[in-house]
Amino acid sequence: MAKVATKPKAPAKKTKAKAITVAMTxxxxxxxxxxxxxxxxxxxxxxxxxxxxxEEFATYVANGVVDTEYVNVESEHSAMSACIGASAAGARVMTTTSSQGLALMWEELSIASAMRLPIVMHNVNRTLSGPINIHCDHSDSMGARDMGWVQMFGETAQEAYDNTIIAVRIAEHEKVLLPVMIMHDGFITSHAIDRFDVLEDDVVKEFVGEYEPKQALLNVDDPKTFGPFAMPAYYFEQRRQLRAALDGAKDIVLKVSKEYGKLTGRSYGLFEEYRLDDAHIAVVVMGSTAGTAKYVVDQARAKGMKVGMLKVRLFRPFPSAEIAEALSHLKAVAVMDRADSIGALGGPVYMEVKAALYNSKKRPHVQGYVYGLGGRDTGPDQIETVFDDLKKVARGVESPREQVTFLGVKE
Amino acid sequence: MATIKEISKREDLLSGGHRLCAGCGASIAVRQVLLGANAPVVVGSATGCLEVSTTPFPFTAWKTPFIHNAFENAAATISGVEAAYQALKRKGKIKKDIKFVAFGGDGGTYDIGLQSLSGAMERGHDMVYVCYDNGAYMNTGIQRSGATPFGAATTTSPAGKVRAGKPQQRKDLTQIMAAHNIPYVAQASVSHWKDLIEKSEKAFAAEGPAFINVLAPCPRGWRIKSDETVEIAKLAVQTGFWPLYEVEDGEWKLNFKPKELKPLVDFLKPQGRFAHLFKPGNEHLLEEYQGQINKNWAQLKKRCGVE
Known part of the structure; x- marks a missing residue:
């Protein structure tokens, strides 16, 4: 039933690489x-x-199974600072964080992208303080959405694994050379044991290849200055180039994902469409909630309702035209955000989708929902409520909502 | 240690034509430190006068690889560069021996960059960190820092009707760094070039992290003439305001031992930032100040085993 959006279309019939099925978080x-x-x-x-x-990676280091120089920094600010130094030096660099850690890195995020450094980072989604809370929502990564990083959201452990490998190739592609942030949902995806397929070490090694930077600080025979001072005569052009590079990353995300699909049989696009082709109403979600939404869609379809789902994988650069196209045939769409953009029209994904559709000749009504903040459980009942709302709007029984709706909150 | 003849043949890695002020102590410190590297060296800098004045895009004054990241993270950034070097050298991708140094002003070192510095030193990276201490946030217009001396007037600790400049004593960063038990820690001054270059050589030769705190007067902030930089730095040493010492593998050594210290006022009087201390009614402040210096000097001599 599930169909992958845009290119690449269908998974290759014969997978080249051997799949090893594992059960892990x-x-x-x-x-x-x-x-x-x-x-x-x-x-x-x-x-x-x-x-x-x-912790797991430290164990790999301790057992000598990786060649990595593992720098146990004293803060996330220093983590990203050291990653910037190491990446500028010419190394392949990775890091991981969540929530307050990403917030503490904030200053460094835009420096990493401005220096065009292909750092790959997991951000395991956790809400921002305060009040302090360790559970999932997307407010941490949403705070970094204008930082010039590629941002990809995964639904499952399988996607978290796959995206990690794919991200290296995207980041280091000569037409991109930008840092990539990969998201999966804190605790829901990060800590639950799931069954999924992994590749053999050598296959991954071959897929990612050797990193050969064109400019490296450690090339002492050709000294370069990194991070110079750019006043109004030069700053604007630099930012314009950054925008062009990030926009261009969309094609590379598709290209690398397609190549990975041929290798594994698991194809990823910019987003995933689920029973969307003939649907009248649909929800747009990101992350693990897509799994719950698929279940609700299947239940509703069994009752003969024409419902579907679109799961956003690539949030930055946002595939506006492609998403507008994919949603244009619908009567009503609900965008579910696991983050609020306080004081704005609604959640960040809602605003992107609504803006993407504004200039379309055929456009559905779009309404926004904020759900699951601070790890509030989001069950099928909440998504059913959303479909009920959309049904009423589609039938003209209820006026479209202009205000964002908060799901599962005690008002 | 290299002779002056040898040193004179080494290339200046910071070219002339940079935009630092005439008489700036920072550029003197940087050039002297880099003369001590005597190997390919990658330089990092915190945001500040040095960075702004040496890298106005599309120009650079650096004849050696240089990286500026942000204000508080020169140490973390260079620690990352050094980590990359260790990894790439291990894999055989880099063959040469390369040295690493991070420069920061006192604002970027004593204050906002202290955590980053402490972390990098504790982790044991093979790098040198040099603080060019001019006693305030000079790049942004002479605001008070943790290194600003007692009584100094700055734009955020001005002398007024009820306040006589900065009311607190400066933080003793060199001793804080010594407490990290790293292979080499030193305090130096741009006035004592031989001492500074020797310390730089030791710092680069040390296996593991090294830290040098260099007094680098700022004519704008100190309210002195641009040709008085070296002279005032020398007085700082001679009065005991800025003792020259080093801590090598835990051994404390005083590098300059005058029979008698010059009175502190010799250092304070020529500087406009201390002018208010010499107004009638502030004699007790000068007395208190001399007392602080005497106490610190006695403690340092004891640590260095000097009678």
């Missing part, structure tokens, strides 16, 4: 992918719910 999968990538430098700091990635 999403975080263990990410740590395994890091081991297989074998980066030159990892500089990281522990924070819940990301911690088990750095």
């Amino acid at each position: 999403g975080n263990a999968g990410c740590a395994l992918a890091m081991k297989q990538i074998n980066p030159d430098v990892v500089a990281a700091y522990p924070i819940t719910p990301q911690t088990t990635i750095v």
Whole structure:
């Protein structure tokens, strides 16, 4: 039933690489992918719910199965600072964080992208303080959405693993050369044991290849200055180039994902469409909630309702035209955000989708929902409520909602 | 240690034509430190006068690889560069021996960069960190820092009707770094070039982290003439305001031992930032100040085993 959006279309029939089925947590999968990538430098700091990635990776280091220089920094600010130094030096660099850690890195995020450094980072989604809370929502990564990083969200442990490997190739592609942030949901995906397929070490090694930077600080025979002072005569052009590079990353995400699909049989696009083709109403979600949404869609379809789902994989650069096209035939769409953009029209994904559709000749009504903040459980009942709302709007029984709706909150 | 003849043949890695002020102590410190490297060296800098004045895009004054990241993280950044070097050297991708140094002003070192510095030193990276201490946030217009001396007037600790400049004593960063038990820690001054270059050589030769705190007067902030930089730095040493010492593998050594210290006022009087201390009614402040210096000097001599 599930169909992958845009290119690449169908998974290759014959998979080249051997699949090894494992049962492990999403975080263990990410740590395994890091081991297989074998980066030159990892500089990281522990924070819940990301911690088990750095712990697992530390075990790989302790057992000598990776060649990585593992820098146990004293904060996330220093983690990203050291990653920037190491990446500028010419190394393949990875790190991981969550929530407050990402917030502490904030200053460094835009420096990493401006220097065009292909750092790959997991951000295991956790809400932002305050009040302090360790559970999942997407407010941490949403705070970094204008920082010039590629941002990809995964639904499952399988996707978290796959995205880690794919991200290296995207980041280091000569047309991109930008840092990539990979998300999966804290605790829900990070700590739950899931069954998924992994590749053999050598296959990953071959897929990611050797990193050969064109400019490296450690090339002492050709000294370069990194991070110079750019006043108004030069700054604007630099930012314009950054925008062009990030926009261009969309094609590379598709290209690398397609290549990975041929290798594994698991194809990923910019987003995933689920029973969307003939649907009248649909929800747009990101992360683990897509799994719940698929279940609700199947239940509703069994009752003859024409419902579907679109799961956003690539959030930055946002595939506006492609998503507008994919949703244009619908009567009503609900965008479910696991983050609020306080004081704005609604959640960040809602605003992107609504803006993407504004200039379309055929456009559905779009309404926004904020759900699951701070790890509030989001069951099928909440998504059923959303479909009920959309049904009423589609039939003209109820007026479209202009205000964002908060799901599962005690008002 | 290299002779002056040998040193004179080494290339200046910071070219002339940079945009630092005439008489700036920072550029003197940087050039002297780099003369001590005597190997390919990668330089990092915190945001500040040095970075702004040496890298106005599309120009650079650096004849050696250089990286600026942000204000508080020169140490973390260079620690990452050094980690990359260790990894790539191990894999055989880099053959040469390369040295690493991070420069920061006192704002970027004593204050906002202290955590990053402490972390990098504790982790044992093979790098040198040099603080060019001019006693305030000079790049942004002379605001008070943790290194600003007692009584100094800055734009955020001005002398007024009820306040006589900065009311607190400066933080003793060199001793804080010594407490990290790293292979080499030193305090130096741009006025004592031989001492500074020798310390730089030791710092680069040390296996593991090294730290040098260099007094680098700022004519704008200290309210002195641009040709008085070296002279005032020398007085700082001679009065005991800025003792020259080093801690090598835990051994404390005083590098300059005058029979008698010059009175502190010799250092304070020529500087406009201390002018208010010489107004009638502030004699007790000068007395208190001399007392602080005497106490610190006695403690340092004891640590260095000097009678």
